[in-house]
Amino acid sequence: MTTVSTEFVQLTADEFRTRLREALAIYVEAMRYPPGTAEQRAPMWLTHALREGWRCIGAFDSHGTMVGIAYGYKGNPGQWWHEQVRRGLVKSTGEEHAEHWLRDYFELTEIHVSPRSQGGGIGEELLRRLLTGVTNDHVLLSTPEGPSRAWKLYRRVGFLDVLREYHFAGDPRPFAILGRRLPLEPPA
Numbered sequence: 001m002t003t004v005s006t007e008f009v010q011l012t013a014d015e016f017r018t019r020l021r022e023a024l025a026i027y028v029e030a031m032r033y034p035p036g037t038a039e040q041r042a043p044m045w046l047t048h049a050l051r052e053g054w055r056c057i058g059a060f061d062s063h064g065t066m067v068g069i070a071y072g073y074k075g076n077p078g079q080w081w082h083e084q085v086r087r088g089l090v091k092s093t094g095e096e097h098a099e100h101w102l103r104d105y106f107e108l109t110e111i112h113v114s115p116r117s118q119g120g121g122i123g124e125e126l127l128r129r130l131l132t133g134v135t136n137d138h139v140l141l142s143t144p145e146g147p148s149r150a151w152k153l154y155r156r157v158g159f160l161d162v163l164r165e166y167h168f169a170g171d172p173r174p175f176a177i178l179g180r181r182l183p184l185e186p187p188a
């Protein structure tokens with residue numbers, strides 16, 4: 001499937017709640033997590049939808065089935081991810097660098113495309129639509145280290161290394177924190 005036959009819709013928090021199971025199913029399949037992960041994640045995703053600046057884009061096929069989901073919100077002190085990233089940045093590159101990135105940013109929290117729909121540009125379109133109109137200075141995200149389609153996408157749209165090989169509390173996998181200034185340039 002390509003973007004040609006795909007509809008992209010900005011979802012309200014109510015619409016997101018209604019379609020939460022569908023969105024989580026895509027997440028679990030795309031990330032190859034065990035099925036129980038969806039139930040664990042549901043309360044967190046619902047809490048995220050209440051945060052300042054929360055925005056969400058869904059991608060739907062011609063039958064109205066969700067094939068992709070992306071959301072994020074304004075990052076703020078006190079949030080778990082913000083504090084983890086601050087700790088890592090201060091330790092590795094100092095307070096000033098941390099302040100530069102964390103002063104005013106949009107956290108791109110989740111972006112996933114159903115495996116059968118990957119490779120056709122849906123991910124990039126989700127990312128671009130999610131960030132269109134975001135007024136924060138920067139966008140930040142975390143992604144597991146290692147070559148992946150996600151990495152290719154982030155590099156293609158200009159994400160830079162902010163922190164590499166970082167370990168979030170409670171997760172043995174190394175992560176990269178990537179970021180860039182907003183707004184994005186139009187596609188090449």
Ligand SMILES: CC(C)(COP(=O)(O)OP(=O)(O)OC[C@H]1O[C@@H](n2cnc3c(N)ncnc32)[C@H](O)[C@@H]1OP(=O)(O)O)[C@@H](O)C(=O)NCCC(=O)NCCS
Pocket residue numbers: 002003004030031111112113114117118119120121122123124125142143144148149150151152153
């Ligand atoms: C990361 C992810 C969201 C990217 O979505 P995607 O739709 O597969 O990716 P893209 O939009 O980048 O498009 C993929 C390919 O389609 C190509 N493409 C772009 N526009 C196209 C079009 N109109 N028609 C055909 N192909 C197109 C791109 O060149 C790209 O090729 P490449 O990956 O070989 O470089 C998706 O692969 C995914 O869900 N991965 C697993 C979950 C994950 O890692 N999520 C991120 C966690 S941090």
